[in-house]
Amino acid sequence: MMLDRRFNGPPDSGNGGITCGLLAGTTDLPVAEVTLRLPPPLEVEMQVVDGELRHGSDVVATVTEGDITLQPPAPVSYQQAREAPSALGPHIHPFPTCFVCGVDRADGLRLLPGRVSDDLVATVWTPTESGEVMVWAALDCPGGWSADIPGRPMVLGRMACVIDAVPAVGQECLVQGWLVGGEGRKVFTGSALYDADGTVLAVAQATWITLQR
Numbered sequence: 001m002m003l004d005r006r007f008n009g010p011p012d013s014g015n016g017g018i019t020c021g022l023l024a025g026t027t028d029l030p031v032a033e034v035t036l037r038l039p040p041p042l043e044v045e046m047q048v049v050d051g052e053l054r055h056g057s058d059v060v061a062t063v064t065e066g067d068i069t070l071q072p073p074a075p076v077s078y079q080q081a082r083e084a085p086s087a088l089g090p091h092i093h094p095f096p097t098c099f100v101c102g103v104d105r106a107d108g109l110r111l112l113p114g115r116v117s118d119d120l121v122a123t124v125w126t127p128t129e130s131g132e133v134m135v136w137a138a139l140d141c142p143g144g145w146s147a148d149i150p151g152r153p154m155v156l157g158r159m160a161c162v163i164d165a166v167p168a169v170g171q172e173c174l175v176q177g178w179l180v181g182g183e184g185r186k187v188f189t190g191s192a193l194y195d196a197d198g199t200v201l202a203v204a205q206a207t208w209i210t211l212q213r
Helices: 016-024 078-083 132-145
Strands: 032-036 047-049 052-055 058-065 114-117 120-125 154-163 173-183 186-194 200-210
Touching (some): 078 114, 132 173, 132 186, 132 200
Antiparallel strands (some): 032 058, 032 154, 154 200, 173 186
């Protein structure tokens, strides 16, 4: 397994959602939960052995069977999502070249959600690439944006995801992320993907780790 450089999150490591989706794809678990233990390296060969993603002697990530306990909130309208004020607020984007939410990436997903309530953000996504890995990616950053990533930069630590359907290329969808809680440096979030009829296509729950300054 190798992470192409375009799939970065922070500048020199892999995007968490992409990494989790790729590792989950090596299993047949109905609900995969991936724990990121090290920053995923880019453009190096890694091996998947017994549920572990390894780079040499380092364990980069592990995958086990998970359980989604969150209930997605009702979807807001596409108009609300488009018109919601940016969750970036007055802050500078901490990872402007992130494949999923980077403002400096014309070739990324460009998912920069708007805040529709205190703990809920939303954005519209029209896939240009289809597949479960892209669904994992789309559900990654919006969860973090619900928890004020710009004010206190965080990286993904753990993510579980269940996918009922994968949207087709060109199919307009809604992504919502919401804050669940926190404990110390850990922040807990949920995210969901909806089709135009409001049907839930996929749900994820995640643990984020606040970076020490």
